[in-house]
Amino acid sequence: MSAEQTAAVGQAALSGAREESRRPRMVLLTTTHAVNDLYQGAIPVLISFFAVERHYTYAALTGITLAATFLASIVQPGFGLLTDRHSLGWLIPGGMLVAGAGVGLCGLGGNYVLTWLAIGVSGIGVAAYHPEAARVARAAARSSTRAMSWFTVGGNIGVSLAPLLMTPVLLATGLRGTPLLAVPAVLMAAATWSARPWAVAGTGRAGRRGGSAAAADRGDDWRAFSALTAVVVTRSVLYFSLISFLALLFIRVGHKSTAVGSWALTVFSVAGAIGTVLGGSLADRRGRLPAIRLGYAVCIPVFLALVLVPSVAVRFVLTAVLGVAVFVPFTVQVTLGQDYLPRHIGTASGMTLGLANSVGGLTAPLLGVLADHAGLVRTLEIVALFPVLAFLLALRLTDPRAAAARGGPSRAQAAEG
Template identity: 50%
Template sequence: MSLGHACVDVYQGAVAALVPFFVAERALSYAAASGIVLAASLLSSVVQPLFGALTDRRAMPWLLPLSALTAGVGVALSGVCGSYPLTLAAVAVSGIGVAAYHPEAARAARAVASGGNTGMGWFSLGGNVGFVLAPLLVAAVMAGGGLHASPLLVVPAVAGAGLCAAAVRASRARPAPGPGAARAGTDDWPSFLRLSGAVVCRSVVFVGLSAFVSLYVRERVGGGDVAGTAALCVLYTGGAVGTVLGGRLADRFGRLPVVRGAYALTVLAVAGVVFVPGPAVYLFVAVTSAGLYVPFSLHVTLGQDYLPGRVGTASGVTLGLTVSVGGLAAPALGALADAASLRTALVPLIALPALGGLLLSGLREPAPAERLAPAG
């Protein structure tokens, strides 16, 4: 499931990685380029809770391979669409595929991980690996033919569909849960909504950096496409490390203390990205990435435990909706960059982790789920 997650989340990272190529080959403004990120996020943001609600009613394991293919086909077509509106439509289709995948996948992963933080950390690591590979994959494909080579980007989707189908078959081979396996507990909506607000703050920071850190680092240190791609890889690689570290730290110190500490670290790290000159920007990008990703899988398990009766909805929101909704801020950041500078556009991102930390203050650790029925 972790490998399948990697193949799907390649397409979340690929949209941001394609932005510099859309700017270069189609002479798009920053605002227009960020609109592509918005298109990938908008429909995903709207439909993800719907998929979560559906999976609360019944298991839908067939969504996993189908959504992997949908995510890949949309991105693969985006570079060969003949107009800007068609490009937006293609990446929107990809966003729907991503939206359909995450609620069911998170439910199934929590089941096979037996509710543990470390197990969910490994599942989330798969998604982060996909983000890490996305700029490398996009750069390799674009080097061979520019945007017209984008159909080659469908390959991970085919692999992901096969991996997801294999995971579904394996989960069906597991013993069926007994009649006492259903989740029990009272849904804590106030705590869940505060957690979701914090994740939105984290999401805006991540999406904003994903969309513009490549262009920003090229502007700050030179080095052209190589420097920009390297910065994006650092952003995603630090996330891969942070996700696994987050699960281990939470098992030792508790989830909420770790999440609050990560948000505080992110404030300082983003300030370093914006204000510290020279190649040191790479170090601060790495620290920012770790701060953003240490709480990533913990958001999911906290959300599931705050809503024990609506695990699919909680998964869809914490793993999908609040991540995708960050794309809604991308056009505003792009417009600010066009009006002033990229550096000015990134300054507001410093305050958002602080706001997220405030939303998390006072939350209590929910009782972890002891049993969660598999989704197969």
């Protein structure tokens, strides 16, 4: 065997060893994401039970969604900036614990203000988790969109499991049983603190920012990131409208039970997990921008059909298709944002996973008031404009990886030159 062949074999073995060493870390991080976002998925489940047990109006119900996002929106930029400067691995288990505690307390007593505050605390926990977890995951994934899609799909799995795990508990106990919902957060936080995946995710400048040294030396493109943020915010309004109103579309418009509404949320979330993985694969094979645009293009007719078609069976099928389409761009947008801001990975992750997504929750009460006055179907017909807007905004995006592959400078590099 020649020296070149020996070196090639050694390099392949080293690459394989690195792959094996990062796999357990990615599995653990994906699991933490599932448990953390279990409490994000709890919100639409709880909304169904608040509607049935406490008879809240649409405005009051969407106010619960606002609670999950309002305080999180305020603190999210701070968490992103902190993780850009410091390694704060304890936020991964800590965020999960706070998220679980808030949901655990929300059903105790019948006071709306206390319920709102408990859900708000849970939202802060969810927000605290995301920037640091995304930074550690990016370091482990080594900037692979497909690998990051598996981390992101953990969040979809958590949202998907929420109706399956929480609905039987709440059906048996009512809202007074919400403390039982905090158990997964306690167990997973303890396991994560013991394993400490952030301690081996990479150190130094590049490792702290979750990317390569070359990426860390590239300039930030805030103009491109602003364009992406507009897309993510538009998707956020669409997403929060769906999780706030999808179960109610089956329950109050389709005249079905709470259990049927919970199953609709489960179908949407499971399809979202499939869409997340599919989006990562499409991005690696066909490019990130085509994947993003395809997702929103499919959303446009499917969302409108979901609202207008009266058949419950067809609505379930459309819910599944819509779940895939809404989530195809999700991970792709996260990695695109990280590439726009290679010197501020925590900020980029916090914005694309947290703050920009939370904005949709801030609009939910306005849509709730509209639904109380104009009806749920008419409100959803208006929401159907948002995938159109997201698609049009996505046409303005650029991909710095594609520019680098062509040998041209990124927009930020051109500005610096």
